[in-house]
Amino acid sequence: MSSSASGSVAERLRVRGLAPKKRFGQNFLVDEEASRRIAEAAAAPGGGTVLEIGAGLGALTRPLLARAGKVVAVERDRDLAPILREDFQAPVEEGRLEILEADAAQVDWLAALASAGGARPWVIAGNLPYQITGRLLERATEVADDIDRAVFMVQLEVAERLLAPPGGDAYGALTVFVRAAFEVKRLLTARAGAFYPRPAVDSAVVVLTSIRPRRANETEAFRLAVRAAFGARRKTLRNAWRGIYGWSAEELASHAQEAGISLDVRGETLDVEDFARLAARYSR
Structure with missing residues (x-):
């Protein structure tokens, strides 16, 4: 990853007097190829409705809009939401993009997808903040029966846990709960340089495809x-x-x-x- 993409994000924040917020776990994805591949996995086939978690500065929002029928972008940072509305004014006015200024962990995901028009497939996508990844994966399993898939950027260690076979050290409760509802595949690995600011660990994108019926009901x-x-x-x-x-x-x-x-x-x-x-x- 060249320094130009990271520098562009840093400059966009700087001119507005902003900086990445540690309390929100903000590590902005600056790898355009990774964004493109996530969008392709989320909006395949073309059309459908995507709920984007943590839109940030729109690195994933843009390629999603090129493929999905409708995007609902959730962003909790009140400093970033106005930037999204400014940068994506046309798709907002066209009704192809809805920006929700809210905490994705608190949003009713299914209601947001339904209110967007309900065109299938229904997909959840996003670069998940490390500190609430577990909560968001739990939310995904709760709605697995009603969505078609989820495409998430997660910490590499988390991806390895989701993909681990029985008997391995990485195999655990998280593996079982997620795989009770989803087939899990790794889409790509993203090194630390794919983000600004650069995190201390690498990440990976996993594609969670809903299983119907589930392997197990989470009673x-x-x-x-x-x-x-x-x-x-x-x-x-x-x-x-x-x-x-x-x-x-x-x-x-x-x-x-x-x-x-x-x-x-x-x-x-x-x-x-x-x-x-x-x-x-x-x-x-």
């Missing part, structure tokens, strides 16, 4: 089984699940056997469907 019983298993990673399931659902040791052994699960292994060896089968035993 309270399912969440409890997953969290208990990974909350004590070094323990076998016999110990990690001790007392789960109020079951005795004998009841746990019986239900686990009926679900086809060995209690002598660790939770990280189970796939999504294993957790779902145990949770279903409690629900019966």
